[in-house]
Amino acid sequence: SQQGEEDPQALSIQEGENATMNCSYKTSINNLQWYRQNSGRGLVHLILIRSNEREKHSGRLRVTLDTSKKSSSLLITASRAADTASYFCATSGSQGNLIFGKGTKLSVKP
Amino acid sequence: DAMVIQNPRYQVTQFGKPVTLSCSQTLNHNVMYWYQQKSSQAPKLLFHYYDKDFNNEADTPDNFQSRRPNTSFCFLDIRSPGLGDAAMYLCATEQGATSGRETQYFGPGTRLLVL
Numbered sequence: 001s002q003q004g005e006e007d008p009q010a011l012s013i014q015e016g017e018n019a020t021m022n023c024s025y026k027t028s029i030n031n032l033q034w035y036r037q038n039s040g041r042g043l044v045h046l047i048l049i050r051s052n053e054r055e056k057h058s059g060r061l062r063v064t065l066d067t068s069k070k071s072s073s074l075l076i077t078a079s080r081a082a083d084t085a086s087y088f089c090a091t092s093g094s095q096g097n098l099i100f101g102k103g104t105k106l107s108v109k110p
Numbered sequence: 111d112a113m114v115i116q117n118p119r120y121q122v123t124q125f126g127k128p129v130t131l132s133c134s135q136t137l138n139h140n141v142m143y144w145y146q147q148k149s150s151q152a153p154k155l156l157f158h159y160y161d162k163d164f165n166n167e168a169d170t171p172d173n174f175q176s177r178r179p180n181t182s183f184c185f186l187d188i189r190s191p192g193l194g195d196a197a198m199y200l201c202a203t204e205q206g207a208t209s210g211r212e213t214q215y216f217g218p219g220t221r222l223l224v225l
Contacts, residue, residue, distance in 0.1 A: 040198070041218055042219045043200065043216040045214065048212060048213060088152060088153075093155070095158060096206075097155040097158060098153075098202075098214055101152060102151070
């Protein structure tokens with residue numbers, strides 16, 4: 001069953017602009033992760049935020065987590081054409097597997 | 111470099127002809143996962159191994175089987191591929207530490223085409 005829902009489904013911006021993607025989930029979590037997937041490739045782990053954290057940074061990435069609203073956001077600052085990819089949020093299922101949202105397809109135009 | 115390798119990257123098979131996809135890892139992780147990702151959809155777990163313990167998802171078709179002969183290798187066998195099995199198949203590993211299930215490391219995927 002799907003746990004996360006990303007919003008928007010698709011986002012198109014110009015290089016240098018910031019991109020914000022949102023994720024909502026349904027059940028309690030220990031942590032939430034964001035992954036990137038370039039077209040036709042595997043997923044790459046970007047960042048993990050634990051349930052007791054509210055904000056986390058990694059380079060140009062900023063992730064927030066609001067457990068009261070069961071939502072998270074991923075902000076990419078000063079976007080580059082190379083950031084063009086699909087971005088998925090994921091939470092852990094009962095088997096330890098990742099349950100992914102549908103993803104946000106980001107297109108950064110040079 | 112330590113990594114997760116999937117072979118082949120692209121696989122074409124005929125309807126009903128058995129096919130095997132391969133995954134290997136140099137991370138020495140305890141857990142290996144197989145996900146299926148259809149076009150424009152999120153990856154969906156098929157099954158996973160924690161060491162030698164096999165865990166099947168309830169809705170994974172019987173047509174899909176897996177083998178893990180050792181820590182490094184895991185295989186996905188599709189006994190009689192149908193047109194609906196055309197997808198990207200992703201292998202992932204996880205350390206499986208007692209602190210909890212966390213970051214997974216994905217291979218590049220095998221794209222399966224069924225003719």
